[in-house]
Amino acid sequence: MTEKSDSVGIVEACDFVFGLTEDDYLPLDCGRKLGSVNIRYETYGKLDDNASNAVLLLHALSGDAHAAGYYSADDKKPGWWDEMVGPGKAFDTNRYFIVCSNVIGGCSGSTGPGSINPATGKAYGMDFPVITIADMVRAQYRLMRHLKIDQWLAVAGGSMGGMQALQWAVSYPDAVKGVIAIATSSKISPQSIAFNWVGREAIKNDPNWNNGDYGANVPRQGLSTARMLAHITYLSDESMLNKFGRSLQKSDKYSFDFDYDFAVESYLQYQGARFVDRFDANSYLYITRAIDYFDLSDEHGSLSGTFRHMKSDFMVISFSSDWLFPPYQSEHIVKALVENGINVTSCTLESSYGHDAFLLEVDALSRMTGDFLRNLQAGGNGQ
Amino acid sequence: MTEKSDSVGIVEACDFVFGLTEDDYLPLDCGRKLGSVNIRYETYGKLDDNASNAVLLLHALSGDAHAAGYYSADDKKPGWWDEMVGPGKAFDTNRYFIVCSNVIGGCSGSTGPGSINPATGKAYGMDFPVITIADMVRAQYRLMRHLKIDQWLAVAGGSMGGMQALQWAVSYPDAVKGVIAIATSSKISPQSIAFNWVGREAIKNDPNWNNGDYGANVPRQGLSTARMLAHITYLSDESMLNKFGRSLQKSDKYSFDFDYDFAVESYLQYQGARFVDRFDANSYLYITRAIDYFDLSDEHGSLSGTFRHMKSDFMVISFSSDWLFPPYQSEHIVKALVENGINVTSCTLESSYGHDAFLLEVDALSRMTGDFLRNLQAGGNGQ
Structure with missing residues (x-):
């Protein structure tokens, strides 16, 4: 403090x-x-x-x-x-x-x-x-x-x-x-409903999710992927251009592999991992569904x-x-x-x-x- | 024909x-x-x-x-x-x-x-x-x-x-x-690099992917999720509003569950499943990476x-x-x-x-x- x-x-x-x-x-x-x-x-x-x-x-x-x-x-x-x-x-x-x-x-x-x-x-x-x-x-x-x-x-x-x-x-x-x-x-909008759907699919596809009955063995990868996706929608094309551009994270040359290479990829990976430490996968399902259903x-x-x-x-x-x-x-x-x-x-x-x-x-x-x-x-x- | x-x-x-x-x-x-x-x-x-x-x-x-x-x-x-x-x-x-x-x-x-x-x-x-x-x-x-x-x-x-x-x-x-x-x-843009990254994460998180060595046991769920995400980016907010709005697929009332409920969810699920029948998950990784790396x-x-x-x-x-x-x-x-x-x-x-x-x-x-x-x-x- x-x-x-x-x-x-x-x-x-x-x-x-x-x-x-x-x-x-x-x-x-x-x-x-x-x-x-x-x-x-x-x-x-x-x-x-x-x-x-x-x-x-x-x-x-x-x-x-x-x-x-x-x-x-x-x-x-x-x-x-x-x-x-x-x-x-x-x-x-x-x-x-x-x-x-x-x-x-x-x-x-x-x-x-x-x-x-x-x-x-x-x-x-x-x-x-x-x-x-x-x-x-x-x-x-x-x-x-x-x-x-x-x-x-x-x-x-x-x-x-x-x-x-x-x-x-x-x-x-x-x-x-x-x-x-x-x-x-x-x-x-249906576009947002669609993003929520894909995020939930990522969680449900994680074998650790186990129909929501996961105890301490949490579906880290699924929840992390859902969060990374959502994170993109919280930013804008312009703010991502300003913040990351096409900067590379580890070198000034492409690594020619599938690990994170661009700074934006490293950032997303970090955001995903951090989220899993503080948020519950099932809650993510329930709260996004509440957002979908909201229609005044x-x-x-x-x-x-x-x-x-x-x-x-x-x-x-x-x-x-x-x-x-x-x-x-x-x-x-x-x-x-x-x-x-x-x-x-x-x-x-x-x-x-x-x-x-x-x-x-x-x-x-x-x-x-x-x-x-x-x-x-x-x-x-x-x- | x-x-x-x-x-x-x-x-x-x-x-x-x-x-x-x-x-x-x-x-x-x-x-x-x-x-x-x-x-x-x-x-x-x-x-x-x-x-x-x-x-x-x-x-x-x-x-x-x-x-x-x-x-x-x-x-x-x-x-x-x-x-x-x-x-x-x-x-x-x-x-x-x-x-x-x-x-x-x-x-x-x-x-x-x-x-x-x-x-x-x-x-x-x-x-x-x-x-x-x-x-x-x-x-x-x-x-x-x-x-x-x-x-x-x-x-x-x-x-x-x-x-x-x-x-x-x-x-x-x-x-x-x-x-x-x-x-x-x-x-x-970094926004598109980010979407490609999340799509690849969905594939790599599928246990069937097995570091790319999957034979006939293909990572269906992962590739389907990647495709659903990409599909959203191929449409527009306006075209999705016109095509789906917030229409429901099975009833005129919310089903209060996590199965597909909105028409747009059912559509994405269909597109994802259809894609897996004709496309290879590893190719999806390689081709999206080629797109990321392209910089004239x-x-x-x-x-x-x-x-x-x-x-x-x-x-x-x-x-x-x-x-x-x-x-x-x-x-x-x-x-x-x-x-x-x-x-x-x-x-x-x-x-x-x-x-x-x-x-x-x-x-x-x-x-x-x-x-x-x-x-x-x-x-x-x-x-």
Whole structure:
């Protein structure tokens, strides 16, 4: 941990357990119910007396509850949105009570396919129910009630986190004052569904996967390949040209073999290997499936219909070079909001970073989200 | 076979063998030499008396020597560019003598990793030398001499076929009157190198791959996954939206499982399975590596320097929605040609088909290539 006045400092993860009796089980979109649910979460800042300053941060595919701060004095790696969360930062912990929880289906503390199935005493594996973005939000609602919060000042997230933010406003219109949806979509395109499919195929083809029942003998190669593929979609053609070009890694001449030769190949291999050390293959299957299935226009025929009874103010941000969640998908969201007379601030930020921009374009995001939150707290809307 | 007056009809593949003695071996860029080389090829039309009407077609990654016509009376599937090759078509077999050969490293008749290594009596597997685009062209040059042709009226191809066409003009400037380079690049971007890497990882992770020594027990799953991934890059976001949208395959409701559910998933699965029946996994490794290594600016510091001594006329065509070989890469080629005062006709055709447009936009391609070839034959350039 670096001593910094704008850090939330050393933080601790908490656990909230519910669903220990059948009447408290979590109903899921697939028709099944989930019992014995643990939600891993972290909080930063203080909830004010009338519980009006709470902000929920929602993480992306491979994120977790650790949005900010450090776990110990010698911890070198802060939370995933540390540049945005802290005293004086956009999610200002001097003003707001920040909550971030790991999604159900995940592998970083909340109940997921790697958790023990109380019915069998063994890990769920592929017996874990297929969950949706709405299911994730349903579980977060239980956490909200547990924390004695009636309404979030804002819910905010990028990528799959943005999907959850949108879903919050649809599922619980009274519980959300403002929505910050970054680099996200109301439904992903068939191209993205196809990439997710290929990533899952890579995992399922790994003999170690063993139909999801792998114990300690994890499908490293399959998960690594899935991650490498996904990683390409998080960058852009331009950012890869800038970062790697056609540079070679080991020599100035081609090695004429099939080991990594180009710098970009070495980088991918490193990213894949690093991911396997921190993420669970079955969770990867479940969470990508939840992303595939997310379609806000499903229930009401159109996105505009879905947004009809929403009460939140919105901020919708996309990035010019993001081809995984392209700006046109954000524009669809904005159009449907405007059709319903909902307050919306929107912007497509110029960036060469592709989808990863939602984690990298900190300055622009900080200004926009900081203003939006202060306006919400002042009682106005985000415009 | 459909009886059509514009078909070349029933065709036969031929084999040309060279390199049976050491002085005739094919020298390769990697420093090794290849002996006992077979080139599988087909010809359509007739070579004229002064051998001035020969056109060489160059295939893409998964193509072969069978560019046009049928193998039998009940053959339903014509060659891969049949719509472009035949009497009265762009590559008019009434006017031109058309040649198409399978690349070395391939798996459709020409010598590749699946061929028998004369030194061991067993299949080369991964003992096959890493070959380059220039090596492929070097082998085609031997075929040209065998066919008693001194100069091609034109060399033409899309994607990797376009790379070979460019390489022909660089390696053998006197042997090429015109170059037709479609949907191609003088060097692929790190994004494409990265996709090739992930595809190869999928193959190498398949336990059946066995370091390339798989006999009949082929790495189906790995090759299928590699093909599915590549297939996404051949389409475009727009064409996938048009073709599949988010349609489901089996029901109007989500199946909440990990089998194929979306139409696009079912399509990919089908494409993957079909590919494995006709293509060799080791060839996939070798040919994608050749594509990675292709860089026309390598030897002379810049593309313009490489093009300095070229004598051919050029036609360079790209497609607006092609993100695998984006229009800007064709523009780089055109710029370097113009800098050398070389005659070049170029166009970015509007198309939603992505990279696949080079096989699908037949009308526009036929007009442009037909005109270019007739001008070449008339002695002028393609402009």
